[in-house]
Amino acid sequence: MNHDNKNELLALYFQEGHSHRIKKSSEHVKQCDECQQYLHEIENIDQKFSLLSEETLPSQLNEQILKAILQKKQPHVQRRFIFNPRRIVQFIFSFIGLVVLFVLIKQTIIASIFPHIKDCWMIESIGELGLSAFILWILGFIVCIIITPVLILEYQNPLNETKYSWKYLYSK
């Protein structure tokens, strides 16, 4: 039995994971003696450990601990605004998103804003929607050129060691 199979058995025994995965394991176990044996071993160990009941703390001790802890002063942490380039990037992308929405909805208005555009060869060949997409692509390209240095700065910023930062992801 390899580790993958064993992990499936753990998922089955502890009921962790997707239901279809558990159901599949359950069907397999019915036919496999080796898996049944392993499940039985886990169950046996689990049952034996359940004999060890949990300890309670005396209420007096709880009071003492709480009193001792609350006597300690919390460190005064000055909350300051940390400049985070990611916020700018988020703002830019939100703005682009809004522009895309606006353009896609209002793309038929382009012709009314620029009446002469109807005669443009581009409209004839790719249509108004195509033109909107082309303009957006150009805009996106320009924005990418602008934000690249910002992203590099963000990567180098030691304050950005958060779960979602590029630095965190690359370090993993």
Next chain:
Amino acid sequence: MIEYTDKKLMKLIRDGDAQAFETIYHRYNFKIYNYILRYTGNCEIAQDLLQETFTRVWTAAHTFRLKEGHFKAWLYKIALNLTRSEMSKKRYAFHYQDITDATMTHRNLRSKAIDQPDTKFENLEIKKALYQEINKLKPHHREVIIMKLFQQLKFREIAQITDTPEGTIKARFHHAVAQLKKHKTLFGDD
């Protein structure tokens, strides 16, 4: 405040709210105490580390990430690090018997048959043997067994607490099971 979520309480604790701290203490003290107790096997050490764990919660509340943080994992991580650090001093190994000797008298057993004198004696023996077996496990394996079988944490949560991939945690569990089942009289078929 009992109905408040952990994150809401942590937000209040960051602002120095003692009542919120008491609520969170009473919510987790039992679990954390038993977790440390199983790990160290020593009541006094477990009480000290419990106090130290919650002192960290109080004094380092500002380091908890309210947005993406998971309080339970954060708390267990503090307890785990403190316990590991304490155990690395290697001066408590011989105390492991404390838990069986000192607490047998007032412990409630889950089995109803315990009232019978013979069964009681038998269970005491089993419990002693179980603690010895836990003590024999490697620290990483012991952690997983305690968190999984005693604390009923999910593998995903254990992985988060120990900063280890979930697959590794499961592999450790299998190793621990393999180690435990070597004791055939204890874990063999009844």
